[in-house]
Amino acid sequence: MACNAPVDISGRLEGIEKEDIKVYLIEPETLQQVAASYLGKVIDSAVVDTDGSFEFRNVPKNKETVLLELAVQHTGKAGNYLQNDNANRANYMPIVLKSREPLHITARVDEFQKSFKIENPSEINNALLEVRGIKAKAYQTYLAEKHWQIEEGNELIEKEHAILQYKTALMNFADTTQHLLPALVATRWVSPENDYERVPEFLVNQCEKWNKKQSNNPWVQQLCKLSEPENLPVLIGDEFPNLILPMLTQETLHLKEVLGKKLTIIDLWASWCAPCRLENRKVLVPLWDEYYDQGLQIVAYALESDEASWKAAAERDGADRWHQASDLQGDDAPFLKKIRVRTIPANFILDENGVIIAKNIHGEDLMDLVKNHFKK
Structure with a gap:
């Protein structure tokens, strides 16, 4: 029974207007599944009471530390549907569970990620909250309520520049944090679509950084696979091919x-x-x-x-x-x-x-x- 020792995750959602809300606990099994819709494995669910409270008990535990995602869904939505289009409306939040460490969270149902809080967060969960805040601020600064006319040449360039500024805020966090899992979350938030064509040097730097510290970690190995030269455009510092x-x-x-x-x-x-x-x-x-x-x-x-x-x-x-x-x-x-x-x-x-x-x-x-x- 040791591997299934009870671990409590409880919380309260504000803004509940209907009785068809569930909170799902999702485990990404690969790096590519982090922050990706429909890919993570649903391992549990909890019905939200009319007062907004919910509770998970007896969550399976077979790792000392594990990255999971909490996602709030209305009836009819798949448990592992994760909304990434609008950071203000994102319906999920990554968390780190450690053995015998209960978590109590609060959030608004309609701004789940943006408003997500953890009572007395651990250092690593505090880092996840930090990068969530960086993401929310960058989205509000560069992308929120922007409506580019992309058929106009200059506005398409403006859009690309704004997207790069948004990504740069997340990349700066990943480059400076000493916590692997929050860095990997930031890396996935840079591109949930797994497209790093415009920022390949970032992937290479992340591989080099974490390969020195945790080369045996399977997610670090997956990160380094993504950053292999054949998977990326030629890089700054490379000699351009003599074609x-x-x-x-x-x-x-x-x-x-x-x-x-x-x-x-x-x-x-x-x-x-x-x-x-x-x-x-x-x-x-x-x-x-x-x-x-x-x-x-x-x-x-x-x-x-x-x-x-x-x-x-x-x-x-x-x-x-x-x-x-x-x-x-x-x-x-x-x-x-x-x-x-x-x-x-x-x-x-x-x-x-x-x-x-x-x-x-x-x-x-x-x-x-x-x-x-x-x-x-």
Whole structure:
């Protein structure tokens, strides 16, 4: 009976208006299941009384410390449905259970994660509450009530920047905390969809950090599997591959043969990509005009399937001034597969040796980066 020793989880929910509320106890069995809908294993449930109280008893325990998730559901919802679209309305909260350590929690039913509190939390649960607060604040600051018109090029870039700012708050926590499980929760909150294409360096850093401390932990091993080079785009600090590119001029070139004497921008774009077209006209053309003679190079790769559309767009934007390449295979472009990128607009900023010094910098930020580089 020792492995099933009673462990109490009790609490009270505010804002109960109906009698069809349950609280579910969910165990993620892999790192990918943390903060993911429908994947975690439901191990218990408790009916919420009319006064908002609920209680779990005799929770199975076979680990000294375990990460679980509490989720509040209305009748008809799957117990392991986790809402991630809106941090203000998220219906679940990760907790850490330790042997013989009862937990008492309070929360609002309609803002479960945001309002979640633990009475006298342990140090590790306090860290989970901290990252929850960071997540809530970042969401409110950068994403709440934002309605971008993504067909407008500049607004799509603004949206991507806001999402990156939100993720950066979570990544900063993961980089600085000394608690593994809260760091992994933050890592999963960075992308519940398991898409780290825009922040691959973060995954690599997390693997290196925790592999030094807990290399035998299966979730650390799963984290490091995600961060293997073949699973991520080329990284800042990497030397960009010396690929052979088919050009708009019908020639081919080796990338290293045309590197700028001081800086090279590898720009991934398409004629149908509104923010890419805006970047051509408003950012790349002015940079080219001012810095090409000082050692700037631009090499563009277009996700095109029609040569005429590609050529017309490049000429209209003034982007035919710099090297234009494409395999004319659309989204199935070999170049993107080789550098493991799926999303545009994207770019890589290389130094004179072809080493990546920055990625996915756009608009005024890109102009400032180039300007500052040439001031050195």
